[in-house]
Amino acid sequence: MEFELWYLLAMPVLFGAGWFARAFDIKEKKSVADETQTLYKGLDLLLDDKKDQALNSLVNLAKVDPDTVELHFALGALFRRRGDYDKAVRIHNHLYNRADLPKKERNRALYALGQDYLKAGLWDRAEANFKKLAEVDGEYKVTAIKELVNIYESEKEWLKAIDEAHILEKVTGETYPSRISHLYCELTMQCLFFKKFDEAAGFLKQAIAADPQNKRALIMQGNLLQKQGRLEEAVEVWKKIGKISPQYETLVVGSVAETLLKAGKEEDAVRYLKSVAEQGINADSVDTAVNWLSKIEGPEKALEVLRRYLEHKKSLIGFKRLADLRLAQDPENKELKELDEFLKRQIDKTVRYKCSKCGFVTKSFQWQCPGCRNWDSFAPVRSEDPSRI
Numbered sequence: 001m002e003f004e005l006w007y008l009l010a011m012p013v014l015f016g017a018g019w020f021a022r023a024f025d026i027k028e029k030k031s032v033a034d035e036t037q038t039l040y041k042g043l044d045l046l047l048d049d050k051k052d053q054a055l056n057s058l059v060n061l062a063k064v065d066p067d068t069v070e071l072h073f074a075l076g077a078l079f080r081r082r083g084d085y086d087k088a089v090r091i092h093n094h095l096y097n098r099a100d101l102p103k104k105e106r107n108r109a110l111y112a113l114g115q116d117y118l119k120a121g122l123w124d125r126a127e128a129n130f131k132k133l134a135e136v137d138g139e140y141k142v143t144a145i146k147e148l149v150n151i152y153e154s155e156k157e158w159l160k161a162i163d164e165a166h167i168l169e170k171v172t173g174e175t176y177p178s179r180i181s182h183l184y185c186e187l188t189m190q191c192l193f194f195k196k197f198d199e200a201a202g203f204l205k206q207a208i209a210a211d212p213q214n215k216r217a218l219i220m221q222g223n224l225l226q227k228q229g230r231l232e233e234a235v236e237v238w239k240k241i242g243k244i245s246p247q248y249e250t251l252v253v254g255s256v257a258e259t260l261l262k263a264g265k266e267e268d269a270v271r272y273l274k275s276v277a278e279q280g281i282n283a284d285s286v287d288t289a290v291n292w293l294s295k296i297e298g299p300e301k302a303l304e305v306l307r308r309y310l311e312h313k314k315s316l317i318g319f320k321r322l323a324d325l326r327l328a329q330d331p332e333n334k335e336l337k338e339l340d341e342f343l344k345r346q347i348d349k350t351v352r353y354k355c356s357k358c359g360f361v362t363k364s365f366q367w368q369c370p371g372c373r374n375w376d377s378f379a380p381v382r383s384e385d386p387s388r389i
């Protein structure tokens with residue numbers, strides 16, 4: 001009985017408390033619902049590519065709830081993407097300096113800051129941030145070291161890039177022989193430019209030691225031997241390249257022919273050039289071989305070789321060479337001159353080297369793609385892409 005009385009007396013109080021709690025709950029739910037609504041609205045605007053409106057919507061939301069970490073990261077990335085690097089840096093700096101955040105989130109902010117500085121072209125600041133991340137174990141360590149290698153490559157700080165690439169090997173347990181070999185090749189080129197020949201030879205040795213199959217290093221080794229008058233050795237080194245990768249023969253056909261002629265081995269040169277043309281690996285190697293054959297034996301014999309290739313493989317580069325050789329025989333032929341000019345224009349417009357990783361196209365052959373920064377992603381073969389005509 002007593003219990004029932006107490007219960008009856010307490011009812012209005014309990015009811016009042018429940019009503020108050022419910023009101024509080026509704027208020028909170030409403031606020032969360034509003035925020036979610038604003039967030040969705042912002043994301044919708046983003047999807048519609050209305051970046052300015054999306055930004056306003058998200059900024060308003062960040063004002064309502066300044067503790068929303070994810071939202072701040074989203075905002076920072078958005079500011080960076082639209083080129084507002086100052087604002088992106090301010091947001092990511094704020095997150096990095098928040099002592100209440102877990103270390104993981106602060107490292108994430110530090111990485112985002114590095115990205116902001118990279119995009120803004122402030123490489124020294126980006127480098128400083130990535131260095132901090134590279135020194136601590138965590139989710140961003142490997143990515144930060146990779147960024148450091150990229151930065152040093154872009155700054156042509158080849159030794160630093162090599163050091164960092166070795167650190168990356170240790171941390172990941174993977175090896176990067178081709179990349180490191182290319183970095184030593186770059187160092188060799190730098191030394192050759194400043195006429196530091198001994199240092200250049202030392203770095204070239206390291207390039208070959210890092211990757212004995214690196215075609216670029218072998219080309220450079222052949223060049224060095226040729227300059228030292230060691231002609232037969234140079235030819236031997238260059239000939240290795242075609243065996244490693246037949247497509248790359250095209251880069252040394254001219255050097256082999258020229259050096260054999262210099263060594264007084266004309267017959268060997270002709271035999272070599274004819275074998276390159278007969279193999280017909282690609283239009284460029286045939287083109288160079290036929291051009292040299294024409295210089296040695298005259299256009300008539302070179303034409304015979306070229307016609308045999310063109311019977312099997314039609315190519316703009318081949319027909320341009322055909323027109324050149326015919327013009328050499330008949331220099332006043334107006335129609336031939338026009339055809340030659342036309343083919344030259346078509347080649348200029350349509351024939352390109354293409355990166356196999358990102359599709360970047362260039363007129364000249366590259367060891368490193370200017371688009372995606374990958375090494376060896378271009379084959380030294382020009383493609384005749386009709387869609388570019």
Ligand SMILES: [Zn+2]
Pocket residue numbers: 355356357358359360369370371372373374377
């Ligand atoms: Zn690329």
